[in-house]
Amino acid sequence: MIAITANNFYDLTKFKHTIHRDSVFRNIEVLDFSYVPDKLYMRNDIINSLIYSFRRILTDNNSSTNCLITGLPGSGKTTIARYFAKHFRQSALESIPDFHIEFFNCLRFRRNDTIVAHLSKKYCHSSGKGYASEEFWIILLKKLIYSKKYLFIILDNIDYLPRKDLLQLLCLSESFGHQNVRISFLFISRSKQWDYYKNQDINQRIYDLIKIKPYSFKEAYTILKDKCELAFKENVISEDLIAQLAQIVSERKNMRYGIKYLRKLGIYVDKHEIEKISFEMLNEIPKEFYFEYSEALENLKEHELLTFYSIITILSNPKITTTEPIYIEYQNVCKKFKKKPHVIMVLRRHIRSLAKFNLVKTEVIGSPRKGRYNEISLSYDPSGIKKEVEMFLNQKLG
Ligand SMILES: Nc1ncnc2c1ncn2[C@@H]1O[C@H](COP(=O)(O)OP(=O)(O)OP(=O)(O)O)[C@@H](O)[C@H]1O
Ligand SMILES: [Mg+2]
Known part of the structure; x- marks a missing residue:
């Protein structure tokens, strides 16, 4: 028979105490994958290329253009796109006060219809139901011209969208004229997936293609060091350990490993009520998260x-x-x-x-x-x- 004792219950005083216990984190949000850093290190050339691709929106009568970023997983594609869009909008607002950024992850929005439904609700005050997708774009484009709005649309993981749906987006300015389409697209895809997905029709209609390289050891080190300074309190993690993580990032060609490790290590020391992260803990934390098959x-x-x-x-x-x-x-x-x-x-x-x-x-x-x-x-x-x-x-x- 199993003996039930008071110890089988979680002590609720401890519950509260644990929630409010001191943490080694200053700001754990910095280690979220969706976090857009204030300072974007090591990607000056990419940001420059994006500026040259999209500045025509501001200089050429708010016309339409597109660009594709490709790279390996964890090379910073999404972060760069979000960072660029945020700062581009700030500059754009001077000449286009109604400049909007829309972000769609095609893992979730897998067809044009779902994108249309979202834009329809927001910009045309209708559910978009009953329209053919082509009809909707005509209505939206007219609305944008009439209200002097501009849409900068980021489509992440574009290879999840059926090819015909992407072609429809790419053909908007061909069909209606560059000056009539107050929408530009920044597409994102992992490089291998893109190689498999692209075809001639699509390729011909992408204006600029930016390929991102994975981070080197030195680059990874700079990024991780900055993250540690923002995420952790002082003296929580040593420079040697950051270097070790940068090594893992450069070997695996994926920044996510470094960020995940930092998060896990921080939570590990908090859980064990320790104030510093040590080298040995790298072996203590569960390895199963390596397995991202x-x-x-x-x-x-x-x-x-x-x-x-x-x-x-x-x-x-x-x-x-x-x-x-x-x-x-x-x-x-x-x-x-x-x-x-x-x-x-x-x-x-x-x-x-x-x-x-x-x-x-x-x-x-x-x-x-x-x-x-x-x-x-x-x-x-x-x-x-x-x-x-x-x-x-x-x-x-x-
Ligand atoms: N230059 C950078 N500066 C700061 N943080 C970065 C930088 N590049 C990447 N990161 C961080 O690395 C992690 C992975 O980056 P991101 O999600 O942008 O990669 P990705 O290329 O979009 O990967 P995936 O193909 O898996 O979507 C994020 O937590 C992000 O904050
Ligand atoms: Mg991404």
């Missing part, structure tokens, strides 16, 4: 991806496997995707790469004398991701 997938080479696909195919049934069955499945998969399989020695290397990305777990079983073999397993259900991996394979090899 769609980011990892993007970094895999062709045969690593084929190997991964083989492993998740096999592990739909048994939970653990070894190199030999994987090799048999890998040869089948290579045949299916018309690729020449590598030899088993090289396959072992691919499995090691997958383990480095935390996509699979490997464990050496046995002793040197009796013989060793590798056990390969997954820490998640492969059925949920098989389709996505297949899509990645088609993108990469198609």
